[in-house]
Amino acid sequence: MAGLTLSALHKSYGKVDVIKGVDLTIENGEFVVFVGPSGCGKSTLLRMIAGLEDITSGELYIGDQLCNDVEPRDRSIAMVFQSYALYPHMTVYDNVGFVLKLAKTPKDIRDQKIREAARILKMEHLLDRKPGQLSGGQRQRVAIGRAIVRQPEVFLFDEPLSNLDAALRVDTRMEIAKLHATLGSTMIYVTHDQVEAMTLADKIVVLDAGVVQQVGSPIELYQRPANLFVAGFIGSPKMNFVEVTVEAIESDALVVSSKDVARLRVPARVTGVNVNALLTLGIRPHDLQPHDAGAILGRVSLVERLGNETIVNLELASGAPWLAVLDGDQPLEIGQNLSLAADPTKAILFDKDGLSLLGSA
Amino acid sequence: MPKTTSSVPDARPEQKRLPASRRSRKTWLTAVLFIAPAFLAYAAFVLVPLCMSLYYSFLRWDGIGQARFHGLTNYITVLTDPDLLQIIGNAFQLVLYFTVIPVGLGLAVASAIRGQMNGRFGMATRTILFLPQVIPLVAAGIAWSWMFASTGLINQALKSVGLSSWVKGWLGDFVWALPAVGVICAWVLLGLCTMLLVTGITKIDASLYEAARLDGARPWHEFRYITLPGLRQEIGVCITVTVIAALASFDIVYISTQGGPGITTTVPGLEIYRLAFAHRQVGLASALAIVLMVLVLLSIAPVQWFTRDKK
Amino acid sequence: MNSSSANTLIARGLIVLLMVITLLPFLSMLSAALAPQGSYPNGLQWPSDPQWSNFARAFEVAKMDQLLFSSMLIVLGVVPISVLVATMGGYGLAKLTSDKYKWLYLVFVFGLTLPFEAVITPLYYEVRAMGLLNTRFAIILPLIGLYMPFGVYWMRAHFLNVPQDLSEAAQIDGATRWTEFWHVQVPLARPAIMSLTILLFLWTWNQFLLPVVLVQDPMQRTMAGALGAFQGQWGTDIPLLCAGSLLILTPTVVLFLIFQRQFVAALMQGAVKG
Numbered sequence: 001m002a003g004l005t006l007s008a009l010h011k012s013y014g015k016v017d018v019i020k021g022v023d024l025t026i027e028n029g030e031f032v033v034f035v036g037p038s039g040c041g042k043s044t045l046l047r048m049i050a051g052l053e054d055i056t057s058g059e060l061y062i063g064d065q066l067c068n069d070v071e072p073r074d075r076s077i078a079m080v081f082q083s084y085a086l087y088p089h090m091t092v093y094d095n096v097g098f099v100l101k102l103a104k105t106p107k108d109i110r111d112q113k114i115r116e117a118a119r120i121l122k123m124e125h126l127l128d129r130k131p132g133q134l135s136g137g138q139r140q141r142v143a144i145g146r147a148i149v150r151q152p153e154v155f156l157f158d159e160p161l162s163n164l165d166a167a168l169r170v171d172t173r174m175e176i177a178k179l180h181a182t183l184g185s186t187m188i189y190v191t192h193d194q195v196e197a198m199t200l201a202d203k204i205v206v207l208d209a210g211v212v213q214q215v216g217s218p219i220e221l222y223q224r225p226a227n228l229f230v231a232g233f234i235g236s237p238k239m240n241f242v243e244v245t246v247e248a249i250e251s252d253a254l255v256v257s258s259k260d261v262a263r264l265r266v267p268a269r270v271t272g273v274n275v276n277a278l279l280t281l282g283i284r285p286h287d288l289q290p291h292d293a294g295a296i297l298g299r300v301s302l303v304e305r306l307g308n309e310t311i312v313n314l315e316l317a318s319g320a321p322w323l324a325v326l327d328g329d330q331p332l333e334i335g336q337n338l339s340l341a342a343d344p345t346k347a348i349l350f351d352k353d354g355l356s357l358l359g360s361a
Numbered sequence: 362m363p364k365t366t367s368s369v370p371d372a373r374p375e376q377k378r379l380p381a382s383r384r385s386r387k388t389w390l391t392a393v394l395f396i397a398p399a400f401l402a403y404a405a406f407v408l409v410p411l412c413m414s415l416y417y418s419f420l421r422w423d424g425i426g427q428a429r430f431h432g433l434t435n436y437i438t439v440l441t442d443p444d445l446l447q448i449i450g451n452a453f454q455l456v457l458y459f460t461v462i463p464v465g466l467g468l469a470v471a472s473a474i475r476g477q478m479n480g481r482f483g484m485a486t487r488t489i490l491f492l493p494q495v496i497p498l499v500a501a502g503i504a505w506s507w508m509f510a511s512t513g514l515i516n517q518a519l520k521s522v523g524l525s526s527w528v529k530g531w532l533g534d535f536v537w538a539l540p541a542v543g544v545i546c547a548w549v550l551l552g553l554c555t556m557l558l559v560t561g562i563t564k565i566d567a568s569l570y571e572a573a574r575l576d577g578a579r580p581w582h583e584f585r586y587i588t589l590p591g592l593r594q595e596i597g598v599c600i601t602v603t604v605i606a607a608l609a610s611f612d613i614v615y616i617s618t619q620g621g622p623g624i625t626t627t628v629p630g631l632e633i634y635r636l637a638f639a640h641r642q643v644g645l646a647s648a649l650a651i652v653l654m655v656l657v658l659l660s661i662a663p664v665q666w667f668t669r670d671k672k
Numbered sequence: 673m674n675s676s677s678a679n680t681l682i683a684r685g686l687i688v689l690l691m692v693i694t695l696l697p698f699l700s701m702l703s704a705a706l707a708p709q710g711s712y713p714n715g716l717q718w719p720s721d722p723q724w725s726n727f728a729r730a731f732e733v734a735k736m737d738q739l740l741f742s743s744m745l746i747v748l749g750v751v752p753i754s755v756l757v758a759t760m761g762g763y764g765l766a767k768l769t770s771d772k773y774k775w776l777y778l779v780f781v782f783g784l785t786l787p788f789e790a791v792i793t794p795l796y797y798e799v800r801a802m803g804l805l806n807t808r809f810a811i812i813l814p815l816i817g818l819y820m821p822f823g824v825y826w827m828r829a830h831f832l833n834v835p836q837d838l839s840e841a842a843q844i845d846g847a848t849r850w851t852e853f854w855h856v857q858v859p860l861a862r863p864a865i866m867s868l869t870i871l872l873f874l875w876t877w878n879q880f881l882l883p884v885v886l887v888q889d890p891m892q893r894t895m896a897g898a899l900g901a902f903q904g905q906w907g908t909d910i911p912l913l914c915a916g917s918l919l920i921l922t923p924t925v926v927l928f929l930i931f932q933r934q935f936v937a938a939l940m941q942g943a944v945k946g
Contacts, residue, residue, distance in 0.1 A: 052840050073846035085837035089859040098855070099845040146845070391849040392767040396776070399761025399820050406795065406817025407783055413794035424797075470690065474683035482684075487936055488929070489691045492698075494939050495928040496921040497878035497896035503903055503917045504697035507704060507910065514700045514716045552694060557940060602943050609787030612880040612896070616903060630789040630881075637793040638885065646793050654790040661785055 002063030002076075002153040003028040003186060004049065009058035011044055011210075018044050020210040021058070026188065026203075031180050034190045035197040036207035036233070043158055045207070046190045050079050050156050062154060073102075078147035079156040082163065084139045086131035086146075093127040096145045117145040120182070137168045144179070157189040161196065173199060194234050198222070206230050228280060228354035237285050237311070240322040244281045244349075246273060252359055254349060256281060260316035262295045266347045268357040279357070280350040283342045285311075288324040291341030298322060298340070303332050314338060411654075417647035424643045435648035445649065448627045449656070451539060452608050455628065456660075458543025459607035463554035464599045471558035472588050490552030498549065502616030505545040506532060509617075532618050538626045545613050550606065554599045561595030562588065597668025601661055608657050629653045698918075705730075705915035713910060723911065730915035734902050735891065740923065742808065743877055743895045749812035751872045754819045755865060761820065762827025763857055766834075777828070783821030788881050791818075799886055810886040811894065815879065819872055826942075830864035831857065867938035870931065877924055895920050 004026040011019035019041045026032050034042040047053040049060065051072035060067045067075055078099075086095050094101075096117055100110040118124045121141045131139055140160065147155055157176070161169045177200055180187055191197055197204050198218040206213040206221065206229070214226040218234075225231035231239050244256040244264075253267045256279060266281070273279075288296070298314030301321075310330040314322045324340055332338065349357040418435050422428035439445050493501060508514045509531040516528045531541040569587050578586070589596075611630035614620060620627035620635075629649055637646035699716060706722040707713035709729075730736075765777055799810045834857065842852040858865070876894065883897025890901035899920045906912050928935050 050840075050844060052843070072840075072843045073848075077844065079841070079844050081837045081841060083835060083837045085835065085841035087838060087841075087856055087860075089862075098842075098847075102846040102851060102855075146841075150845075388767070392764040395760045395764030395767070395849075395853070396824075398757045399764075399780075399824050400776075402757060402817040403780065403783065403820035403824075404817075406798075406814040407786065407791060407820070408779075410791035410794035410798060411786070413798070414791060417794065466690075470683070470686050473686055474680075486687055486691060488932055489694050491928070491936055491939060492694060492925065495874065495924050495935065497880065497899060497924075499878075499880050499896045499899045499903075500917050500921040501697070503899070503913065504701050507914060508697050508700055510910075512714055514696065517714055517716065548693065548697070551690065553939065553943060555690065556936070557943060560940060598943055605785060605787070609789060611789060615880070615884070616900060630787065633789045633793065634881075634885065637796070643793060650790040650793065653787055657785050657787060 003030070004063075004154065004188075005059075005061040006045075006049075007059045007061075009045070009048060009060060010056045011041075011048060011053060012056050018210050019048070019056075022210075022212055024205060024212065024215065026186060029184050029186055031177075031187045031189065031200060031202045032205060033197040033201035033203070034188065034205045034207060035192065035194055036213075038192055040207045041210040042190045042192075042207045046156055046158055046188060049154070049188065050077055051075050076150075076153040077156055078150040078152035078154075079158065080140075080143045080147050080160045082159040084131075084143040084163075086139055086142055088131050090130070091127065092123070092129055092131070092134070092142050092145075095131065095142055096127075096149055099146065099150050113149045114145075117148045120148065120179075121145050136164050137172065140164065140172055144176075148179075148183070153186065155183075155185055155187040157187065159191055160189075161191070161193075176200065195236065198234070204234075206233060208233075224356070224358050225348065226356055228282070228350050228356075231282050231348060231350070231356065235284055237323050237325065239282045239284050239348075240288075240320075241280050241282050242316060242318070242320050242322070244279055246275050246277045246279060249273060249275060254279070254357070256349065259318050260296060260298070260320065262297075264295045264342065264344055264347065266344050266349050267359055268349045269359045270357075273351070273357070278352060280354070282348045282350060284346065285323040285325040287343050287346040288326070288340040289342075290326060290330070291339060294339035294341035296322070296340045296342060298338055300332050300334055300336050300338050303330075303334065305329055305331075312338065314340075414647045414650050417643050418651050420644040420647075422643045423641040424637070425641070428644075431644055435644045436652070438645060439648050439652050444624055445632070448624060448629055448632050449652075451624075451626065452610070452628045452653075452656075454539060455543055455546060455610060456604055456607040458540070459546045459550060459610075460600055460603040462543075462547040463550040463603060464558075464596060466551060467554035467558040467599065468588075468592070468596075470555050471562045471592070472584055474559065487556060490556055492552070493549045494553050498612035499616050501545060501549050502613040505541075505548065505613075506617045509541050532626075533622055535622055535625055538618055538622060542614060542617060542626050545617060546607065546610065549613075550603050554603065557595050557599055558592060561592045565591040593668050597664055600664045600668075604660050604664070605657055608653065608660065701914040701918055704910050705918055707911045709909075709911055726911050726915040727919060730912055730919055733906065733912065734898070734916045734919065736919055738891050739893075739895055739898045739920070742891055742893060742898075743923075746808050746811055746815075746894055747873055747876050749808065750815045750819070750876045751869060754816050754823055754872050755869050757816070758820060758823025758868065759827045759858065759861065759865060760853070761824040762829075763831050763853055765824060765828045766831035780821050780824050783818075784825060786821070788818060792881060792885055795882075796885055805886060806888050806892065808887070808892050811879070811882050814882060814886075815876060819875070822942075823868060823872070826868050827861065827864060830861055834860060866934060867941060870935055870938040871942045873927075874924065874935075895923070 006022050006024040009019055009022040010017065022045060034045060036042045044053055048055050051067070051070060055068050062075055062077070087098065090098065093114060097110050097114045100113060105113070114127070115124070118127055121144060123138065123141045123145065126134065126138055126142070131142065134142065143160070161172055164172060173196060189200060201218055203215060204218055204221050205215050208229050214221060214230045221230060221234045225234060228241070232241070242258065242260050244258040244261055246254055247257050247263060248255040249270050250265070252270065253265050254270060254273060255263055255265050257263045261281065264281070296316070298316045300312055301315050302313035304311040307329060309328065310326045310332070312324045312326060312330070312332060314324060316322055351357055419431055419433070420428045421431040511530045515531065519525070519527045529537065531537050565587065570583055573583050573587055609630055610628050611634070614626055614628050614631050618626040620631050630653070633646045633650050633653070636642045636649065703716050703718055704713045705726055706724065708721070708723055709726065765780070768776065795814050799805055799814065804810045804813070838856060839852060842856045847855065878896045879894050880896045880900060883893035884900055887893050887897065890898040893901070899917060902916050902920070903913060906916065
């Protein structure tokens with residue numbers, strides 16, 4: 001078992017920088033999820049850890065070993081690919097056992113390990129089949145089985161659920177969580193789906209444009225996003241944003257307002273903020289409730305009634321599109337005006353660089 | 362306060378850049394090791410001889426005695442000597458038979474039978490049409506020499522329909538020998554071209570034809586606006602294959618006419634062989650060889666450009 | 673009758689005509705081969721007394737058994753090595769995707785259009801210098817080299833279509849490039865290798881120019897090369913010549929009929945990629 005240390009990792013293809021200096025410590029046994037929009041460099045970072053991409057500069061330690069120039073096979077990692085990458089000409093048994101065969105493991109031990117992995121993943125009945133005869137979910141299991149028999153220090157998952165249908169995705173997600181609980185190994189998991197990230201991770205690493213935006217536990221990222229990008233990326237539906245002006249500065253809060261927002265007092269770090277400064281106000285759709293004297297006023301443009309909740313699309317006076325998720329069934333009509341109240345302690349202000357003005361927790 | 366990292370890229374001074382990683386160099390080395398045997402064989406028996414051909418082409422050499430530098434004289438001879446020009450011309454005439462007949466007939470058949478090559482009938486068709494591709498060209502030459510012989514099938518057929526005046530030794534006739542050779546070559550390539558085009562046409566979405574018919578297209582329009590564009594790649598392949606076969610032909614001519622009568626059916630391939638090994642004019646033979654190679658490249662380039670470009 | 677079924681009839685007619693044209697030369701040869709020895713048969717005329725013994729005589733005169741043996745030796749010398757070397761080369765080239773190495777690929781592609789005649793003269797002197805003239809190696813070694821452009825190009829096209837993930841999974845599983853090649857890539861390339869083998873077999877068996885130039889003794893040649901010599905010797909004895917030719921083209925035709933599906937696929941793909 002081992003943790004990882006990434007220091008100042010860079011990756012460039014010719015003149016194009018893909019990873020622009022990543023520092024990260026991953027503890028032994030931790031489940032870490034790299035999340036971000038496509039093209040943010042998360043897969044590249046994973047592949048650098050796997051040894052499938054060269055490291056342009058910086059250092060990668062797995063355990064105590066500097067691994068920049070170590071072949072993938074000597075890194076004691078295992079990887080589950082997005083496409084599963086099962087060898088089509090081998091049976092499931094041989095697919096899972098290939099790594100052991102290459103390591104010249106004696107046949108009886110090999111057999112024992114393959115069957116053990118099959119037992120853990122409940123796929124004993126599939127061992128004689130070839131990948132072509134398996135369903136997506138079954139292939140997924142085989143891919144994981146192939147990783148398990150290696151008994152690696154670190155498991156790497158590259159968007160492993162993206163080829164599965166929605167129902168299967170939820171099941172498999174839970175199984176991966178259980179697997180982590182059983183094996184207790186370090187796992188690094190790449191996804192663009194923030195729900196997977198929130199449900200699986202001990203620690204989420206949010207990446208954008210090759211730069212780490214924030215590292216933290218799921219709840220930390222949800223409640224205390226470091227910047228506009230993280231605030232917008234984590235949480236579903238997306239956080240609403242609107243531009244506001246500072247009206248007054250108190251010791252631990254700012255009073256803001258705009259065309260769309262009547263005076264709202266938001267707790268915030270006030271250093272370096274001047275009256276009349278332009279800020280961005282962020283409020284999550286779930287934190288809005290209808291209120292006759294609400295601070296936010298908009299016109300209803302679409303209503304989705306789900307029974308247990310009602311999703312309302314609004315257009316504010318400035319034209320900004322907002323979303324509110326209201327409890328229960330709310331009979332609203334398109335075109336009517338709606339005033340909403342927000343819990344100011346859950347609202348977040350961001351400065352002009354997009355950094356959050358959250359006070360210390 | 363959550364841990365955050367500055368979002369300013371490259372804020373810290375450049376870390377020590379590793380010299381082009383050892384591992385990527387190793388990947389390169391492995392690839393090269395895999396390629397090496399193929400490249401060595403290729404170099405030894407194609408690239409080196411080609412360079413020697415180029416070198417010989419500047420020499421006056423009988424293959425045994427002293428070679429003398431001859432400048433561009435050999436090339437000038439190739440491009441001005443009427444016999445050699447006729448020989449090169451013969452090759453291009455053969456292109457007509459090699460290319461136009463198989464591709465034209467193939468297109469006609471393909472557009473007529475659109476998608477009817479299934480089942481036992483299709484299987485039999487495939488088998489039979491491919492036979493000429495499987496037998497040695499030499500055997501095709503012998504078979505057709507016999508067909509064209511004075512007592513052969515062609516003359517027999519002419520007589521039976523009352524065209525006795527047409528009967529002749531086709532391959533020995535100054536006018537008809539080259540077309541006769543052309544027919545042999547067309548016979549060899551016809552099946553392959555037809556099958557390629559038939560396969561190509563089945564890949565065209567059938568609903569395109571239905572849509573065209575609803576739009577009021579006549580059969581000719583269907584052919585012109587759907588079949589032809591849809592088959593562009595296959596037609597390109599057929600033309601490429603047949604043009605190379607025509608310009609580089611040797612086997613059939615060697616067997617059926619030996620280039621005669623006179624030089625009416627001599628092609629560059631045969632002339633290179635004669636010049637180098639019978640007339641001992643290695644330099645001239647090599648110059649002709651280089652010219653032939655360039656001609657093939659020049660003829661293929663536009664075909665490739667037309668048919669692959671817009672993909 | 674509506675126009676589409678009329679079309680079908682025309683199409684069928686055309687195809688049948690094509691098939692007849694394709695088969696006629698064979699039938700004509702067969703009828704001549706069965707004519708009495710030394711006679712001057714007519715184009716297509718079933719002889720009243722078919723002389724099947726002509727085939728036996730042609731077999732003997734052409735020393736078919738030795739020819740078959742010689743051709744097989746040459747095929748065995750050329751095809752397995754060419755396929756192996758081309759497969760390795762194709763794999764290597766597929767791995768060198770960066771533009772820096774494009775020239776290497778282009779050098780191979782250049783050879784695709786090269787007529788054998790362009791190098792036959794220097795090959796003669798090269799083979800003579802190696803002391804191999806008039807041996808089967810004079811055919812085997814140059815053919816391996818001459819097949820490389822097509823073979824490498826063919827296999828590279830296949831390997832480019834193998835998902836990169838498989839190769840990476842193998843690396844993570846602990847395979848060196850060499851073990852990955854043998855345990856993962858080659859088994860997956862079986863169809864491409866099969867087609868390449870068929871094509872190279874045909875081209876070798878039917879090769880004519882090299883044997884004619886480089887090997888004097890017909891018994892050391894390929895089938896096609898020997899047929900040339902056979903024609904030179906027996907060209908005037910039409911029944912014998914036709915019988916001999918039919919015998920000489922039998923082996924490939926039989927193989928073709930057995931492996932028809934693979935042959936057709938290989939020949940069509942071969943044309944498309946070549």
